[in-house]
Amino acid sequence: MVKVKNPEAIERLITEGSYEKKRIFSIVAHIDHGKTTATDYLMRRAGLMREEDAGQLQMTDSDEEEQARGITIFTSVVLLSFDDPREPDEEEYIFQINDTPGHISFTGEVSRALRGSDGCVILVDALEGVMTQTETNIRLAVGDELCKPVLFINKVDRLISELKLSPEETYQRIDEITREVNELIKKVKPEWSDWGVDFSKNSVAVGSAKHGWGFTYEILKKNGYTPVTVFEKYNDGDIQWLRKNLPLDEPMLRMVVDHLPNPITASKYRIPKIWSGDLESEMGKALLSSDPNGPLSGMITKIFLDPKQNYRATLIGRIFSGTLDQADSIYLVNQRSNQRIKRLGVMEITDILDIEQVPAGNLFALYGFICPSGETFIGSDNVPSDSDEAAKIPSFEKISYACEAVVSRSIKPQDPQDLAKLGGVVKKWLMADPTAEFRLDKESKEYILSGIDPLQIDILTKRINNQVKIDIGEPIIVYREKITQRSREFHTKSSNSHNRIQMYLEPLDESTELLLESGKITDLMDDKERARLLREEANWDSKEAKKIVDVYKGNLLVNGTKGLQRLDRIKSYLTASFRDWIESCILAKEPAMGIKAVFTDMTIHEDPAHTGYNQIASMTFAALSLSMMDGNPHLYEPVQKIDIKTPSGTESGVLAIINKHRGRVNNVVPEGEYVRIDGQLPASETIGIADEIRSSTQGRAFFGYEFLGFEQVPRSLEPELILDIRKRKDMKVELPDVTSWERFMYRRS
DSSP states (O other), X not given: OOOOSOHHHHHHHHHTSOGXXXXXXXXXXXXXXXXXXXXXXXXXXXXXXXXXXTTTSOTTOOSHHHHHHTSOOSOEXXXXXXXXXXXXXXXXXXXXXXXXXXXGGGHHHHXXXXXXXXXXXXXXXXXXXXXXXXXXXXXXXXXXXXXXXXXXXXXXXXXXXXXXXXXXXXXXXXXXHHHHHHHHHHHHSOTTOOOOOOGGGTOEEXXXXXXXXXXXXXXXXXXXXXXXXXXXXXXXXXXXXXHHHSBTXXXXXXXXXXHSOOHHHHHHHHHHHHBOSOTTSHHHHHHHTTOTTSOOEEEEEEEEEEGGGTTEEEEEEEEEESEEETTOEEEETTTTEEEEOSEEEEEETTEEEEOSEEESSEEEEEESXXXXXXXEEEEGGGSOSSHHHHTTOOOBOOOOXXXXXXXXXXXXXXXXXXXXXXXXXXXXXXXHOTTSEEEEETTTTEEEEEESSHHHHHHHHHHHHHHSOEEEOXXXXXXXXXXXXXXXXXXXXXXXXXXXXEEEEEEOOHHHHHHHHTTSSOSSXXXXXXXXXXXHHHOXXXXXXXXXXXXXXXXXXXXOOSSOSSHHHHHHHHXXXXXXXXXXXXXXXXXXXXXXXXXEEEEXXXXXXXXXXXXXXXXXXXXXXXXXXXXXXXXXXXXXXXXXXXXXXXXXXXXXXXXXTTOEEEEEEEEXXXXXXXXXXXXXXXXXXXXXXXXXTTTOOEEEEEEEEEEEOOTTTHHXXXXXXXXXXXXXXXXXXXXXXXXXXXXXX
């Protein structure tokens, strides 16, 4: 149980506090750069921990798995009130803080936290500098979510104590990091903004979370100190003086006050980016002004499944308009269902602090039901009675994720009677983390769980095993199947010969693929808006853009017919068939990617008895498969960007490891006593490579991964790889050909 020092003040500031005094932000960093240790000092400031525990307890790593592994896995939310010493008689500030993970496996937690934030504290290790996940976080925060940044350069003590750098060399290192961060911000910041970080303007702080001190230019100047003061105290071994006179929480919180926006300021530029509706509507105007008296609108950004409460779901999110009352019934826009709230409040790490009403411009926590994270909600009393109008309610844009599910493991209940129970448990965990995926293999009765990397799946399977005992298969890389040219048209018939479809496939153009990857184009969006985006941003023909039948995992199904009758009757079967085929394609039952499937003619029998799912699926599968075979299909493998910093003199061994694993080195740059290697590796080659790098560099290299995309498997390896995958899946160990589907071809007599 977290004991909140001043719950009455927190409640008052949430419900009655002025918006100028509210700040919602996330702390983001590469793994092991000291983010959670720094957050300890904010916990101390909030009265949630003792002075002597700050920097040691890592309080927001509250989960047993986090404590055992020494890493942050789940975002923790903390609220604290802040009396700014520069405003002694003013109302306190209320800070709502997300402490996010730094490991690539849990980057989805970062994306979801940023959606509910208005700003971010970018934290960088002074020794390691800007790393892969730092770059990813800046892109997600500044580029995707329009969260204004400030910078904290941590572990400066290591430059002084370990590297024995002079003050001038230390300043130079801090300037290099600041410049590199600004270059990354410049690439992705909004065109209208002047966003950046600058020590002279107090949007950069430096310090040591381990030792609990830090400063901005303003703090040094006000106290009459210079940076040399820090070196003198380290030489004297007087770290306690630094902790007392330059407390770490002060510069971090002052940066937030001075440079991060309040909810009203941020809403003016964030809402047009993250909400799909009409900004001139009543709802649009309320959202733009974060109006607590406007119609209710918000978003679920995180699902917390508490292992100490039998994995009961607590939903965490942001109110963007209106006021949420604990007696309210809310309408889930994408789920199209009404739900009642059992308990409402705000989150303090693992506990809810009860609050009867939470107005716009605040995070909230509730329980009473579960839904996928990323869900939009409005007040139930604002839902149109007409079902067609209700289907057009605008939602918040899909959250952008930096990675895809490219590693799989099979999971199977030890008791076969638990198969359905296992499906329910897995579904619950995937509501909490949509970066993972799963499907049921109907032949083997196994669930195939896919995730970003083996660590993410390891965490998920442990959670699942706590609820349903399972057997777990070895990690398997998930490939993609893709065509490289337009196919001919194929005319196929259903099993009963009463229905026919004519179809061709072609590769999606790059612009359309980018729209799908970014989540700008989805199956749930308004047809007219989707057509407009395809027309304006991907140069689609206006008529064709209006005739999309389905959008699924980076693929499109398009109606290329004119005056087709009875399509509505079999449309659900057609899209279900398309999706089933996409999930297990023809080369090796790997998912398809980047495919545009166009049906140009269809005959649908007038008697519904002859147009069931099996009939529609048989002709659709055959048409898709024959077209795919004619489209010169190939297997594509996931590729990871790898960023390595290794001591000078050890780089040759690291380069040899990358080359041995089919990697590509893009850049090798000296950085002081280190060499930075920028390269890429097939995901299949990254399993176990960390141990090789550590061995080659005596454990002194720093490195990280980032998902880069998919590349075609080398032609020399492709046939053998396809056969290996088919063998593993108990398929015929032979390359596919058209004979499997020829019997469904329609030939005019």
